[in-house]
Amino acid sequence: DGGITQSPKYLFRKEGQNVTLSCEQNLNHDAMYWYRQDPGQGLRLIYYSQIVNDFQKGDIAEGYSVSREKKESFPLTVTSAQKNPTAFYLCASRSGVIGNQPQHFGDGTRLSIL
Amino acid sequence: SQKIEQNSEALNIQEGKTATLTCNYTNYSPAYLQWYRQDPGRGPVFLLLIRENEKEKRKERLKVTFDTTLKQSLFHITASQPADSATYLCALDPMDSSYKLIFGSGTRLLVRP
Numbered sequence: 001d002g003g004i005t006q007s008p009k010y011l012f013r014k015e016g017q018n019v020t021l022s023c024e025q026n027l028n029h030d031a032m033y034w035y036r037q038d039p040g041q042g043l044r045l046i047y048y049s050q051i052v053n054d055f056q057k058g059d060i061a062e063g064y065s066v067s068r069e070k071k072e073s074f075p076l077t078v079t080s081a082q083k084n085p086t087a088f089y090l091c092a093s094r095s096g097v098i099g100n101q102p103q104h105f106g107d108g109t110r111l112s113i114l
Numbered sequence: 115s116q117k118i119e120q121n122s123e124a125l126n127i128q129e130g131k132t133a134t135l136t137c138n139y140t141n142y143s144p145a146y147l148q149w150y151r152q153d154p155g156r157g158p159v160f161l162l163l164i165r166e167n168e169k170e171k172r173k174e175r176l177k178v179t180f181d182t183t184l185k186q187s188l189f190h191i192t193a194s195q196p197a198d199s200a201t202y203l204c205a206l207d208p209m210d211s212s213y214k215l216i217f218g219s220g221t222r223l224l225v226r227p
Contacts, residue, residue: 004157006157031213033214035217040122040219041219042203042217042218042219042220043158043203043217045214048212048213048214050212050213056212058214088155090157090158092157094213094215100146100163100165102148102150102160102163103158103160103205103215104160105157105158105159106157107155107156107157108155108156108157110155
C-alpha cells in the first residue's frame, strides 16, 4: 500500500544531542513537508521541499535541518539549538502544485526530552 | 495579518445529531479549502476539498460549504456517531505557488452515545 512511513514512533533526546526523524514515502510525490504540533495547537510548518535537492524554511525552521537527496526521503534533524523540542512531529507529502491536491500524512513521531 | 481560525472549544453533541464545525479565514483568497480528520496520536487524514466556485460538497454523511464573501467554510456531519469523535482541521492553499497548505488549529468533536 502506498503511504508515508515515519520512524521512530517515540524518540527521546538528551541535552545537547541532535536527533534525526525519518520520513519515507512511496507515493511518488514531489513535495514533502515537516510540521510540528503542540498540544491544543495547529500544525506549524518547519521545512518543505518541492523537489529533490531543494528545500525551503517554513515558519519555525530555527533549530531544525533537513535534506532531500532522494524523492522518497525527507529526514528532519532536531539540533541541540532547538531548546524546546518536545512535540509531535508530522511528515506529509503532496503530488501537485495547485491547491486541489490533498496532503498525505504519516502517523508522526513524538519527541520528548530526557 | 493572515489568519485561519477554528473554534478551539470542543463540540459535544448527542449521537444522531448534526455536528457543525466552522472555519474562518482573513486576508487570504483561497481557490480551494480542505478538511481533515485527526485521531489522537495519528496524522491527519484528508476528507473533503471544496473549490471557490462550489457552494457545497457532499460525501456520504459529510457536507462542506464555502462562502468566499463571508470567508467561511462550514463542515457538517449528519447522523453523528461516537466513531466520528476526533479533531477536525481545515486547511487552505495560500495561492503563492509554494505547495504549502495553511492549517487551522482544529476543533475537537465529541459524540456521546
